[in-house]
Amino acid sequence: MQCINCGQENSRDAQVCANCHQSLTSVQAQTPPPLTPVNIAKEAQNVPHRAPSDADTADTLLAAFVGEKYDSYYRDKWFEDGEPHLLLDKKDMQRPKFNLAGVLLGISWLSYRKMYKIAFFVMLGTSLLDTVLMYVLGEQTYNAISNSLFLGVGIVITGLFGNYFYLNHSIQHTKKIMASNRDLNIAREKLAQAGGTSWLGAIGFTILLVIMSVLISYFLGPEWYWAGL
Structure with a gap:
């Protein structure tokens, strides 16, 4: 995972940056999950269907x-x-x-x-x-x-x-x-x-x-x- 403060690459499970000790928790929360067939199907279900006028x-x-x-x-x-x-x-x-x-x-x-x-x-x-x-x-x-x-x-x-x-x-x-x-x-x-x-x-x-x-x-x-x- 890349630190937004210094650009240092860190392990996926890291909580703080190994270089500048910036918290990585907020970055992890903002990072969207990778696109997979399962995620795409879930997103499609969440899209509201427009009722005919x-x-x-x-x-x-x-x-x-x-x-x-x-x-x-x-x-x-x-x-x-x-x-x-x-x-x-x-x-x-x-x-x-x-x-x-x-x-x-x-x-x-x-x-x-x-x-x-x-x-x-x-x-x-x-x-x-x-x-x-x-x-x-x-x-x-x-x-x-x-x-x-x-x-x-x-x-x-x-x-x-x-x-x-x-x-x-x-x-x-x-x-x-x-x-x-x-x-x-x-x-x-x-x-x-x-x-x-x-x-x-x-x-x-x-x-x-x-x-x-x-x-x-x-x-x-x-x-x-x-x-x-």
Whole structure:
């Protein structure tokens, strides 16, 4: 052992320096033990593991629910430069969430993303509004603008607020599954099953909604509407 006072090399068990009689006890206490596999393993056990933050957890769970489009599209649309979260606030509603697929496919896109309840209410509201306009505008005016008006309402609802609808839908399902499954891995598996996309849902549910819209027009619409078809 080397003396820190004069530099003299001493035996490992020496208590004082053989040259200057400086105490070596304090030096021995400060000298770290040699690195061995055992010491390295002990140090690794003493390093605290960082618990995942709320943002990390939200990011992981939402990615599992949405699927492959989460990282490439929805994450940036939903949170922009902020951190992922599982809370909805007024800023989310006030900030437009334009979605091109919502514009082009309307309720079919909602159904494709398994937002069946939202698709139902969008179609119901649009159909009822369309029926009211039949009476308000009259036969000639309505027939002139009916198609563009019906499509325009769908574009505004599913296109402008499509991403907000999907964010709300994803957060609600994530929180519901997390409430009954505290294990993150199990929650991810259940979210992957509940979320994602469905072409069968897109086609089948869209057909049902179109039938519903036709029945609303048939039973609630004016006589001239069906007489002119």
